[in-house]
Amino acid sequence: MRLALIQELKNCLTESVLVGAPTLDIAKTLMKSQDFDLVLIDPGLPGVNPISLFDRLSVIEQVVDASPSATHVVITGSDSVAEAGHCRRFGVAGYVGKTGLMRGLLAEVLQDISQNGFSIRTSPTDQLAADFHYSGLTGREQEILDCMRRRERGMKRKEVYEQIGDRIGVDPATVEKYYKQARAKLLRRGRLPDGI
Amino acid sequence: MRLALIQELKNCLTESVLVGAPTLDIAKTLMKSQDFDLVLIDPGLPGVNPISLFDRLSVIEQVVDASPSATHVVITGSDSVAEAGHCRRFGVAGYVGKTGLMRGLLAEVLQDISQNGFSIRTSPTDQLAADFHYSGLTGREQEILDCMRRRERGMKRKEVYEQIGDRIGVDPATVEKYYKQARAKLLRRGRLPDGI
DNA sequence: TGGAAAAGGGGTGCCGCCCTCCCTTTTTGA
DNA sequence: TCAAAAAGGGAGGGCGGCACCCCTTTTCCA
Incomplete structure (x- = not known):
């Protein structure tokens, strides 16, 4: 800890x-x-x-x-x-x-x-979900994947790209690239968690 | 956790x-x-x-x-x-x-x-010590510094270099280089912990 | 049905980490 | 006292992450 x-x-x-x-x-x-x-x-x-x-x-x-x-x-x-x-x-x-x-x-x-x-x-009593990690992902890919899985439903991916990009100071297009990269890696391994 | x-x-x-x-x-x-x-x-x-x-x-x-x-x-x-x-x-x-x-x-x-x-x-009841971290150190530098601080007293640094080098699969001379690098960084900051 | 969103891929430059080999000077201890 | 240990630096290659740019095809939905 x-x-x-x-x-x-x-x-x-x-x-x-x-x-x-x-x-x-x-x-x-x-x-x-x-x-x-x-x-x-x-x-x-x-x-x-x-x-x-x-x-x-x-x-x-x-x-x-x-x-x-x-x-x-x-x-x-x-x-x-x-x-x-x-x-x-x-x-x-x-x-x-x-x-x-x-x-x-x-x-x-x-x-x-x-x-x-x-x-x-204080600790939230709801909204708890399992977190997913794959050692083949880079730090950025993992981070962006986490944000995407936690997005509110109904929210467009593009909006999430902009939100993350704004937060970490990176071009939203780059964020999109990372997300797709991460997704592709997980697909190749056949281990797609829910919410992706 | x-x-x-x-x-x-x-x-x-x-x-x-x-x-x-x-x-x-x-x-x-x-x-x-x-x-x-x-x-x-x-x-x-x-x-x-x-x-x-x-x-x-x-x-x-x-x-x-x-x-x-x-x-x-x-x-x-x-x-x-x-x-x-x-x-x-x-x-x-x-x-x-x-x-x-x-x-x-x-x-x-x-x-x-x-x-x-x-x-x-089980948890040791003795041998507990504070751990020291400096954001200016790279991962390897921090790792080797940790090992050096935990060494048994009386043990020569050179022995520690060889032990660590053997464990992580790296030339002992390289380990020595990293240790000195880490030490120099801490000295420049004026923040040398005990046991170094 | 047409445009936006999403999926999928290729390439490039920069930078920091890792590892190696080189050198000199000072301190330690048997 | 004298050799080993330790301290203190300099240079460089390989590699991977990061950020950016480009492109096509498929899917969604208003």
């Missing part, structure tokens, strides 16, 4: 130094020795009773106290609006549910925080 | 098709519609009481029953030797603790399973 979040942060930050701590004690030691700009907290780590709200909030409070100058974002598997409220009172700037946390969402959250000072994204 | 595991599998499998399911129901539907060679199971997903051994084993049993022809590996945050034993009775081939699950370990587990039929890796 740490590695996945670090990967996400690498994609949306430039020239960043990232440190991952496997335990609360290691995290506190790190924060004593240096200052951080951004701290992500998962209060459900081993050693903490994930059911006890008190234990969870205690972890969050300890981290916030140890790094008062940083921006804090809580990322948890068992999220609730009530807990988000408590976190905000501690000075936490963002609260994100792990379930449904997809690529690029962390970037949106950081964007929200820099604009509004606070951002909260 | 799913994305991280899929990334891991992409690295150690060739020409693979990977599907990630966010819920147990979606997973069961998928397994009904097609056969899989390998199924990873995390019994601690939202909607399951992660404390209840009964609930956890129930999830594992349902997945195994739904994909009888596949190899099964349980990957969980709260791992125990007792649970591993129960899993094995269900026909599960691998049991891995999330904590301390580092890059390449999943490949070792799959290797073990293909040789011995079973593999178990």
Whole structure:
């Protein structure tokens, strides 16, 4: 999970130094020795009773106290609006549910925080679908395929090309090319997922 | 977490098709519609009481029953030797603790399973350290730096070069070059972690 | 039924990563 | 003390991803 979040942060930050701590004690030691700009907290780590709200909030409070100058974002598997409220009172700037946390969402959250000072994204209870990966696809092809599978039904592909192209700063025709390339690869392997 | 595991599998499998399911129901539907060679199971997903051994084993049993022809590996945050034993009775081939699950370990587990039929890796309670990432490093540089930081003390760098080079199939001199490159980049940034 | 959307393919230039081989100077340790 | 280890750079080839350009044929639907 740490590695996945670090990967996400690498994609949306430039020239960043990232440190991952496997335990609360290691995290506190790190924060004593240096200052951080951004701290992500998962209060459900081993050693903490994930059911006890008190234990969870205690972890969050300890981290916030140890790094008062940083921006804090809580990322948890068992999220609730009530807990988000408590976190905000501690000075936490963002609260994100792990379930449904997809690529690029962390970037949106950081964007929200820099604009509004606070951002909260709880896990969606619907709209969950299996995600499909094929090792023969390049990064871009996979990314565009994901967007296409998540498009609202009735939406024309051409509109999606324009939307994606606008978002990633690429010619819509190029996006179309990538999508067709990805589709062709999957067809050759006979493994077309639904929604394509 | 799913994305991280899929990334891991992409690295150690060739020409693979990977599907990630966010819920147990979606997973069961998928397994009904097609056969899989390998199924990873995390019994601690939202909607399951992660404390209840009964609930956890129930999830594992349902997945195994739904994909009888596949190899099964349980990957969980709260791992125990007792649970591993129960899993094995269900026909599960691998049991891995999330904590301390580092890059390449999943490949070792799959290797073990293909040789011995079973593999178990519980979370280490010591030897935990912060991991360090800098976006200015290339993949190889980061990988070699990680290995160097995890080396046993007293071990000469030259030995590590040879060990890594042998493992990834690259000239030890090249590994040395990468390490020095990575070190130089970090020095220019003034952000040298411990153990380098 | 005619035009837009979609499917399907070929080619090109750029850039970053990976790997290799070359060199010098400083530090370490038996 | 003296050789091995380590630090610090320079140059270059191969390859793949990325973005852009071009083209034809088939399908959809208003």
